[in-house]
Amino acid sequence: MNAKTRKRQLGIRRSIFIVVFLLPILICFSVFYLYPILMVVISSFAKWDYTNLNNMQMYPLNQLFDNYIYIFTKYPYFKEALKNSCIWSLCGLLIQVPIATGAALVISKKCRGWKLTRNIYVLPNIISSAAMGLIFLQIYNPKYGVVNQLIKLFNPSFQDNILVVPGWNMVALTCAYIFFAGTNMIMVLGQISAIPAEIREAALLDGAKGWTLDRCITLPLIKSTLKTISVLSVSAGFILYNEVFFLTNGAAGTKSISFIIRELAVVSPRAQYARANAVGTIQILGGLLLVLLINLIFRDRKEERR
């Protein structure tokens, strides 16, 4: 009897402990994620702009999707922003992930100077993307930058700022961040060095060497890390903001989804909160869709083959 009550007391104490220790993070989650997400989704079906900041009005049922219809058909920048954000996600998967993986494979060969190369390659990721954006703004400057000097070698009459040339400015903007995959590279490198030596030795005995070994043994073994860095790169590309703000400020067809959300919600004097939140809802859904797609790409194909 006595032991039973003691046990129950212990159980209650345990429950209290669990609740107390989880409470802070749950409050933070609610404040920063749960409440805002609900707010974003619900208000995307309401009329809410600078004229009625303090009393949001839900649309009647037959007008429920007005904000979505507006941003898809009337708002001039949404399609441009969606297209650009998708391009940057795709660049993350098709350019940044292969660069990070390739760099990690090369550095894992431990040629002379590999440690130095590894540390130097991480350096740009230590610098804030705001500072990198500012640096690239100088590099692209037509008057004293480097890029125009290079272009002039081929086209001596070129005087423009490359950041206002439609099309090319997207290339320039992408180049300002896409090659700096240092942190991703380190994650892959860590995973490569965690491969047990026995597997490597067995492969060597079987005659797999050098790049063949990388392709047939190393890459399949680090697949989970490749998935992680794909998720990180693709998500980062989808919500790109800093580079857009610093390099072009959205000029000449370079707006991103994050850029128009901020434009609609905060920057514009005629703020359109509900419409910003409709774009936000699409961004959340798009982000989840991208994560699902990556999971699909990286799913195990072994069972299918059987």
Next chain:
Amino acid sequence: MKKKNENIESEAMAGVGTVGKIVCGIVMVFLCFISLFPVIWVAISSLKKDPLAEPGFTLPKEIYLEGYIGVFRDMNILQYFYNSFKVAGLSVILSIIMISMAAYVVARMEFKFKGIITGMLMATLFIPPTAMTFPVYNLINGLKINDSHAGLILIYTCSGIAVSFMVIRNYFATIPTELEEAAKIDGCTYTQTFMKIMLPIARPGILTAAMLAFMNYWNEYYWASMVLITKELKTVPAILAQFQTAFSTNYNGMFSAIVVILLPPMILFTCFSKYFIEALSGGAVKG
């Protein structure tokens, strides 16, 4: 010992022919070049008296340091470093304490809704924070902590839970359960076990998470530029947005200011690169 090292190296290189070695070398040089080029170019340009007169990648004709003197004399740059340090530091302390507590409970105890809570916290990795721009901005305004460090600290503490949570939880999971059982037999309460036994053991994992979080907060621009309006309160990334206008024609001054902004993180990284790289490669970010 040395021979063993050579063995390992030759094993890693096995089957990579001369061509392969040359390719490796070229790739490595290229990686170093693209990483260092922007920084070196800015540093060289900051020494030019008038970057307009000597554009592109040329060495300065004479070394001109007036820009650097100006940065410290006129810009009050140390104030922004202090702001960044204060905001990032306090946010790291608050968020790491909170996340360690939750990570410990999730890693070591069984309870209802554990799956849901873990899933929720991990989902923060995929939820784009920019989508929540307006509700968060509105909330900060509603609490009357807009344009203050408190507002920014609140945002930082609540955002970016996922990575720290994963790192610390994974570390707790590696600690043997015998330790907790021994503590229980010795009569420790749950809180005592956590404070006196688990936290000290998990210190490496917690420090890793703290370092990664500090770097993220230090570099964060999106919220910092939105919440902080008063110039004196701005953090380093937020003040960068004003450089282009503040230094409208004083290009030498602007390049110098960029270099000064870059120096502290670069020096810190050079000193602590070993820990930083271990933090990232030690399986820290695994699902």
